[in-house]
Amino acid sequence: MRHLLLPVLLAATMLAGPAVLSAQEAPSVASPVAGGKPQLGTFGFDETGVDEAVKPGDDFYAYANGGWARNTPMPADKAQWGSYMILRDLTTERLRAIIEAAKADPANKLGQAYAAYMDTARIEALGMAPIQPWLGKIKGLTDRTGYTALVAQANEMGISGPYGQYVWSDDKQPERMVLLIEQGGTGLPDRDMYLSDKPAFAKMREAYVTHLANVLTLAGEKNVRARAQAIMAMETEIAKVQWTREDVSDMAKTYHKFTLAETAQFATPTLDLQAILKAAGSNLTDVIVREPSAVKGIAAIVDKAPVAVLRDQMIVRSLDSLAPALPDAVEAERFAFYDKVMKGTPEREPRWRRGATLVNYMLRDEVAQIYVQRHFPPEYKAVMNDLATNLLAVMDQRIDRLGWMQPVTKAKAKEKLKGFTVRVGYPDKWRDYAGLQVRSDDLFGNVVRSNRFEFRHVVDRANKPTQRWDWYLSPQTVNANATYNRLEITFPAAFLQPPSFDARADPAVNYGAIGAIAGHEISHHFDDQGSKYNEKGVLANWWTPEDLKAFDAAGKALIAQYDAYEPLPGEHVKGEFTLGENIGDLAGLTIAYDAYKRSLGGKPAPVIDGYTGDQRFFLGWAQFWRLKQRDEHLRQALLTDAHSPAIQRTWVVRNLDAWYDAFDVKPGDKLYLEPAKRVRVW
Known part of the structure; x- marks a missing residue:
């Protein structure tokens, strides 16, 4: 694509x-519409x-x-x-005009979703309370056997993890949909940002470690600098096994189909892809693993990483991924790194614009x-x-x-x-969004429910006929x-x-x-x-x-x-x-x-x-x-x-x-x- x-x-x-x-038929003229002037x-x-x-x-x-x-x-x-x-x-x-017009109707999900995001007084009063049960699960991870189940839950919640996944038409059977697994596990947008010796990227890496530490602090953690550096060290190793952008964009190189049983070869005691797939949906029979060597390499690195580092990385990913549903300090920190440092953007967009974008994504x-x-x-x-x-x-x-x-x-x-x-x-x-619950007083719940709704929409299409509409x-x-x-x-x-x-x-x-x-x-x-x-x-x-x-x-x-x-x-x-x-x-x-x-x-x-x-x-x-x-x-x-x-x-x-x-x-x-x-x- x-x-x-x-x-x-x-x-x-x-x-x-x-x-x-045909060459003999009359050409399409595409004449301008009569009446009115061009806008430019x-x-x-x-x-x-x-x-x-x-x-x-x-x-x-x-x-x-x-x-x-x-x-x-x-x-x-x-x-x-x-x-x-x-x-x-x-x-x-x-x-925005469409969404705001819907606020007066308590049955209209557009207006309720937007009202929840714009209710900053309630969001700040709640603080980090909405995400604490999930953070408690992460902090409760004491051994490797529970990591796979946490990753599976994080996937459903829209939290990025070791692998990405999406569903699209099978390249060898276009009339059939298939789940695709791709390399992940890093917070910077490209592997070369971890590995390049250019001064600009070295500076970016330092800023990223600071971002990791800041997010851990927002989550209530202590001794964050050393913990942030440990996350960075693990992600640098992951970057080394990831495929390059050139190879990832090659459709022939990235077509590798495996039955569900065959995905057992990617498992380690800590990270089991097959178990994640089984948790995602019972209708999965086969998948495309786009970068097999990277997926294996990531699993091996995760298997060697201290459990404490895996916990900390998931805490950071959770706050970054769910930032729009959390207090402004979390969104501000995400912006400070991913937009201000990475893109040079001095200021955030106004909240109404961010709210309209979020509602547009959800519905x-x-x-x-x-x-x-x-x-x-x-x-x-x-x-x-x-x-x-x-x-x-x-x-x-x-x-x-x-x-x-x-x-x-x-x-x-x-x-x-x-x-x-x-x-x-x-x-x-x-x-049809009939199955999605939206409340004007529950921003965090709205975002997580929406992410789960979208996840289910995606995964449930796998191994079914292509829906061209x-x-x-x-x-x-x-x-x-x-x-x-x-x-x-x-x-x-x-x-x-x-x-x-x-x-x-x-x-x-x-x-x-x-x-x-x-x-x-x-x-x-x-x-x-x-x-x-x-x-x-x-x-x-x-x-x-x-x-x-x-x-x-x-x-x-x-x-x-x-x-x-x-x-x-x-x-x-x-x-x-x-x-x-x-x-x-x-x-x-x-x-x-x-x-x-x-x-x-x-x-x-x-x-x-x-x-x-x-x-x-x-x-x-x-x-x-x-x-x-x-x-x-x-x-x-x-x-x-x-x-x-x-x-x-x-x-x-x-x-x-x-x-x-x-x-x-x-x-x-x-x-x-x-x-x-x-x-x-x-």
């Missing part, structure tokens, strides 16, 4: 089966954000967005600020139904569907013209494309994604807003923004990971050796191009780690450009406000990537995010010939690439 962006935190129109148009500028692009002092060929991001960056302050409660975060904040404000489909009624006009769906259909038609044509792909592979690729489903706005069914992304999510083994691309309602999409904007801008994004998601099904899934969504090799060799050659050229980018002094983009997303950006923009031209039906594009159609297309792409980012957040993203930074994502234009013509880019310009060095994949 791929996402356009990595977040923080409509009836669906399905283009399934024969959605791909005169044609969908904010011209006030341009910096005319920058040559497009030197830095296309700065040319299109330099004025915006110079004149836009960074909010104190944000680690990054730009198109994506602006849409997220707008969506959260809309969710997402309850909120979604009202959100789409209020904020997703039907005409948006029609324009988006036209655009998507046109993109699929262009992809079909481009496959025909590929010089590097063998005929037998082309036939399979076109068959795969015909099986695509485009999901726009919202699902055609909603989850159940979206991975909620309609109020500002993101888009591609699902390899379901042959789906998804565009939630909240994402279909300017600057990614405006039904009243000039088509050139829409094709450059949402068109390129949709092309990005389509191409993911054929990228370094998506290409490992055949026309049925099954993880299986269907490319010839010649195809793979040619594709890998293009990938290596793109890796080298991105490896050279240095967003921070001494910190480079990881070209191999970000390869799939970089291919997605290049392919998406390429497909979208052809689709825009096709939408004109052979007519020349009009000139608007002095901008040609091609210029407006590329400006639409650049505008979407407007983003300001704190150095700390960028440094962490370079290590943990499979997407390149926004500036470098904008620069992918240097591989398209049409961009050179549109902005008169010449040799000597900083982004100029000789034609032979421009990477061309699709």
